[in-house]
Amino acid sequence: MDIFLQQIVNGVTLGSIYALVALGYTMVYGIIGLINFAHGEVVMIGALTAFSVITGLLGADTGLPVGLVVAIGLVAAIAVCSVLAFSIEKVAYRPLRRASRLAPLITAIGMSIVLQNVAMMIWGRNYLRFPELFGTERYVVGGASITSLQIAIVLLAAGVMALLLVMVHKTRLGTAMRATAQNPEVAGLMGININTAISVAFVVGAALAAVAGLMVMTYYEVAYYHMGFILGLKAFTAAVLGGIGNLAGAMLGGLLLGVIEALGAGYIGDLTFGVLGSHYQDVFAFFVLITVLIFRPSGLLGERVGDRA
Template sequence: MLLQQLVNGLTLGSVYALIALGYTMVYGIIGLINFAHGEIYMLGAYMGIVTFSLLTALHLTSPDSGVTLLLMMIVAILFCGAYGVTIERLAYRPLRTAPRLSPLISALGVSIFLQNFVMLAQGPRDKGFPELFIQGGIDLPGGRISAIQLFIMATSVLMMFALHLLVRRTKIGKAMRATAQDQQMASLVGIDVNQVISVTFLIGSALAAVAGVMVGMYYGLINFYIGYMAGIKAFTAAVLGGIGSIPGAMIGGVLLGLIESLGAGYISSEYKDVFAFAILVLVLIFRPSGLLGEDSSKRV
């Protein structure tokens, strides 16, 4: 029982970590909580279904082929990445020098707009996600790791590792870190700050898109509202790990998934969402900077 709950928690935590990375990257660069990020994740799930339906209708690939899953993820990444960049350009960039409340209200407005846009375009009812080729699993003493769980955890780890290499080893990663430290100084040494911010939104949206497709595969049902709750929990994970810290978002997502899974398994599944919000309150009270975040009062 414990092993199974741990497997479930790691699977869920991997998804939270991918979404949380978008929150923490944007906050680290421009100090904004992008509350529309959860809706990008939701759009990724819907684009997975739309792509699958088109491929099946046109008989371009077999439903149980790995190529189908790859194409679903590629289309979701491209679509959501474009959406993320567009949102930054239209809703956030004009308000970059405005009072901090203005971009926050803009973010909430974008979130509500995307929810209602998808509801009108796809309908308010739940949509069934196709069963793809991932079947089977590994039986363990006291639990089982399904193939889809292995796929989700492996994909999440690979994408987080790739992000770490991107930020630490590439030119754009160095530009992102410089912009996060001091935008004005970064622009003075020749860094295109607007381009760096757009790339940050693009990367965060791409990670959320992949998370959306994988969650749709895992649960089998999606709706226009899934982005709200997932976004709140991923934000909690980012705060838990330390908002603005990429390793913190990874750790926070995994910890939150484990806490939620163990709480649902041993306390009550009806209150599983309460655990995330309880963690958020406790972190804000006792360690506002999170596990790996900096204490803002100590910054120069």
């Protein structure tokens, strides 16, 4: 088996999940300049909601086909995450719109802790095993094995991202959101309700987070109350890598980070003569983050150097 090719396959899979989450960070940053550190927790809530709905429906013996059950779980997760993100913005961030930049940032961290604890009360402290729902087909391509689940994740992520790009670049609402991000005061003069545009950014980001939550849970077959923390940090790294505030950057950053991480995990054992193992995988994301912040803080596709906290 070809390790290099195999890690590329794994990296692209993971990277498309990072990309979906990174888009949520970047959209919110683009429109209000806030790093929404609670976004990873929205992914977690999405995963756990889907977990409850899917395992509940399967356990109730409804006779529904598995694909439909998963679809219902996904819709439920999207609905819950959208309402959640809408409320978070309205309750926690909107009152601080005119405050110093540090205040909403700290609030976001606080919100993240609150959500983790709420999730712990609802779903408990244990790792919840998510059953393997689909018989997994394996295809061998050029020495690497690709599962049908990996293909499904990448295709679904690509489809969702294409949909997002169409929405942001081709619709009136999307143009209004870009206008608000560029100049909120003038956007108001055009008749755009800025609060609505901001809410839409949060809700769309949350919907993507729900999709990512279901994906990551299905991929690793596990869900738990603090699963959003590291995932959120990595997606944030991906957004910074691509250039925060830039949609294409978030997608590119996500994919790159996934591949860097997978290759790093695949080769770290050989490179350190067996001293460090693949469980050091998480190190690479933060190594990337620090490198980007030192050498190219505006990211790969970003234009402005971030002067906003």
